[in-house]
Amino acid sequence: MTDVQLQLRPELGRDEPIDDTRVEELISLTQKEIFAYSNFLNQLLAQQSAIIDRDITHLTDRTQRAEECSMLARQLSEERKEIMLQVLAHTRPCKELATLEQVIPMVKSQYATRLKELRENLIEVLEKIKQTNQRTAFLLKESIRYVNRNLQIIGQELDQSDSYSTDGKVHKKNQLPVIFKIA
Amino acid sequence: MSGIRNTLEIARSALVSSQMALDVTGNNIANANTEGYSRRRAVMKSEYQRTAQNFVIGKGVIVSRIERTRDQYIESQLRTQQQSLSYWETMQTKYARLEDIFTEPSETGLGEMMSRFFDSWQGLATDPQSFTARNDVLQKANSLAAKFRSTTKHISDLKDEIRSEFNKQLEKFNSLAEQLAEINIQLPLSQEQAADLLDRRDNLLMQMNKIVNVQTMENEYGQVTISLGGKVLLENSKVIKVVEGSADEPLNTIHWEDNSRASKASNGQLAALATFHDETLQDYSDQLDELATSLVEKVNELHKTGYGLEGSTNVNFFDPSTTGAADIRVSSEVADNAEKIAASEDGNGGNGEIARKIAQLVNDSTVVNNSFSFHDYYGATIARLGNDVQDTTVKRDGQKMLVNQARTHQEAVSGVSLDEEMTNLIQFQRAYQAAAKLINVVDEMMDTILRMV
Numbered sequence: 001m002t003d004v005q006l007q008l009r010p011e012l013g014r015d016e017p018i019d020d021t022r023v024e025e026l027i028s029l030t031q032k033e034i035f036a037y038s039n040f041l042n043q044l045l046a047q048q049s050a051i052i053d054r055d056i057t058h059l060t061d062r063t064q065r066a067e068e069c070s071m072l073a074r075q076l077s078e079e080r081k082e083i084m085l086q087v088l089a090h091t092r093p094c095k096e097l098a099t100l101e102q103v104i105p106m107v108k109s110q111y112a113t114r115l116k117e118l119r120e121n122l123i124e125v126l127e128k129i130k131q132t133n134q135r136t137a138f139l140l141k142e143s144i145r146y147v148n149r150n151l152q153i154i155g156q157e158l159d160q161s162d163s164y165s166t167d168g169k170v171h172k173k174n175q176l177p178v179i180f181k182i183a
Numbered sequence: 184m185s186g187i188r189n190t191l192e193i194a195r196s197a198l199v200s201s202q203m204a205l206d207v208t209g210n211n212i213a214n215a216n217t218e219g220y221s222r223r224r225a226v227m228k229s230e231y232q233r234t235a236q237n238f239v240i241g242k243g244v245i246v247s248r249i250e251r252t253r254d255q256y257i258e259s260q261l262r263t264q265q266q267s268l269s270y271w272e273t274m275q276t277k278y279a280r281l282e283d284i285f286t287e288p289s290e291t292g293l294g295e296m297m298s299r300f301f302d303s304w305q306g307l308a309t310d311p312q313s314f315t316a317r318n319d320v321l322q323k324a325n326s327l328a329a330k331f332r333s334t335t336k337h338i339s340d341l342k343d344e345i346r347s348e349f350n351k352q353l354e355k356f357n358s359l360a361e362q363l364a365e366i367n368i369q370l371p372l373s374q375e376q377a378a379d380l381l382d383r384r385d386n387l388l389m390q391m392n393k394i395v396n397v398q399t400m401e402n403e404y405g406q407v408t409i410s411l412g413g414k415v416l417l418e419n420s421k422v423i424k425v426v427e428g429s430a431d432e433p434l435n436t437i438h439w440e441d442n443s444r445a446s447k448a449s450n451g452q453l454a455a456l457a458t459f460h461d462e463t464l465q466d467y468s469d470q471l472d473e474l475a476t477s478l479v480e481k482v483n484e485l486h487k488t489g490y491g492l493e494g495s496t497n498v499n500f501f502d503p504s505t506t507g508a509a510d511i512r513v514s515s516e517v518a519d520n521a522e523k524i525a526a527s528e529d530g531n532g533g534n535g536e537i538a539r540k541i542a543q544l545v546n547d548s549t550v551v552n553n554s555f556s557f558h559d560y561y562g563a564t565i566a567r568l569g570n571d572v573q574d575t576t577v578k579r580d581g582q583k584m585l586v587n588q589a590r591t592h593q594e595a596v597s598g599v600s601l602d603e604e605m606t607n608l609i610q611f612q613r614a615y616q617a618a619a620k621l622i623n624v625v626d627e628m629m630d631t632i633l634r635m636v
Contacts, residue, residue, distance in 0.1 A: 056614045133625045138591045
């Protein structure tokens with residue numbers, strides 16, 4: 001991931017002070033965002049456990065909660081983005097490209113230290129979410145394969161022999177469709 | 184690097200566990216119709232490890248055990264019902280054999296032969312000097328006596344057959360006990376095959392319960408301790424075998440090889456065989472004996488007062504040393520010379536009064552136990568046999584229903600239902616489908632959010 005360079009708007013000037021209230025708001029919101037993503041991570045881990053334990057009820061429940069948590073976390077991320085844009089408005093950034101890394105050098109040192117900490121925590125939890133998601137994707141893929149295989153056994157869909165039509169042509173049996181494919 | 188290794192380990196363990204779970208399901212489906220098979224379930228468990236910093240992190244999944252689905256209470260009920268079913272099935276089979284021995288009603292049955300015997304005396308009464316009539320009486324008497332003897336012999340043969348069957352069941356019982364001892368030895372050592380061993384164990388216990396009513400206790404390894412009538416015959420690997428009893432004691436006396444006090448069977452095949460041998464067959468034998476000795480006594484009583492054609496008197500018609508139906512026969516005096524048949528009351532050759540009185544014995548209702556005629560007594564015996572056959576058939580059929588009911592309950596718990604497996608699988612599929620959608624959403628979300636940090 002590379003940061004996007006700030007695009008300055010000359011008419012505003014670089015030395016205008018940044019509103020401390022806004023920075024404090026950003027810090028508070030980032031804390032809430034980290035908390036929300038941590039909750040989201042917990043739900044994903046619980047979802048993973050449910051897949052391992054083959055507990056459908058728990059899995060369905062956790063999936064739903066994970067969706068709710070992800071929506072909340074995303075919403076908080078969007079709000080953080082808005083605040084960052086407001087914080088960086090004094091330094092005239094391009095509206096779509098605002099990151100914490102850009103904000104940190106612009107604020108007072110005590111805020112910068114705190115924001116740096118929060119940023120590291122946020123990156124860590126997001127990385128964990130990404131890894132957990134990848135593992136869950138693998139487990140789900142295997143589980144779907146296992147379920148489909150069992151359904152094939154029960155449905156006795158194992159006969160792959162060819163058949164002849166009345167005109168003598170051989171019809172090759174198509175691979176029986178898997179009932180569900182994971183992307 | 185440790186993160187990648189951990190991910191791979193989780194992936195590997197998930198793969199191995201899925202394979203094992205697939206094997207379990209395949210095994211269930213393949214054994215759906217195997218008698219005594221109980222459905223298996225792979226129980227998954229998350230694995231964890233502690234890091235150097237004392238954090239607990241996930242290591243994937245393992246199959247902690249393969250569980251067999253069995254309800255002990257239902258098993259116990261089924262065994263008890265099976266004992267009773269085996270009892271009544273055996274009784275019904277033996278009663279049916281006894282019915283075949285008596286062959287009533289028929290032209291060759293004892294009842295018909297008694298009728299012909301008394302009819303022949305009526306024939307002699309009308310023509311006492313006729314040698315044809317005298318030979319007819321002799322022939323009918325011999326046939327009747329032979330029928331008594333053969334019926335008793337068949338009952339005695341059936342008794343011997345039952346004793347032999349009883350002893351064979353004892354051998355089978357010993358063999359089952361030895362096989363159970365083998366399983367007791369293997370169970371604590373083979374946790375991987377425990378489910379198969381326990382299925383075999385339950386199968387052997389069911390066979391044992393068909394033979395006799397044993398009591399079973401199980402420890403935490405699934406090893407069984409078995410007792411019969413308070414005597415422990417199997418504990419861990421130690422078996423105390425049953426041995427055959429002697430022929431002159433009741434059949435229901437089960438001896439042990441260590442000479443401890445004998446036990447009795449109260450249910451199952453052994454109990455039925457013993458009851459039928461010691462009580463039922465003895466009852467019917469006794470009744471036949473009663474009938475035979477009454478016949479000999481009453482006929483001889485009259486015959487001795489009469490006169491033969493050559494003037495002989497005080498002659499027994501039947502051998503007076505008869506003890507019962509097993510040895511009834513025409514006396515040697517009469518058998519060797521038909522003229523000695525005492526038809527006359529006063530010594531005149533044309534008088535057939537004694538023959539008439541003997542013929543009339545058939546209508547006398549005090550000849551057996553001072554309460555019955557010959558036919559009434561025999562008729563009651565046959566009627567009782569018919570009732571007993573019907574009674575045991577009804578009980579057998581009723582018990583079969585109870586066993587089927589218990590078995591249905593057992594199947595509901597332990598049986599493999601392909602429909603249920605399919606339903607479960609489709610439910611899993613739906614749940615996974617929903618979870619997979621979330622995967623894609625999260626994947627996109629992470630890409631976006633990480634750019635904003």
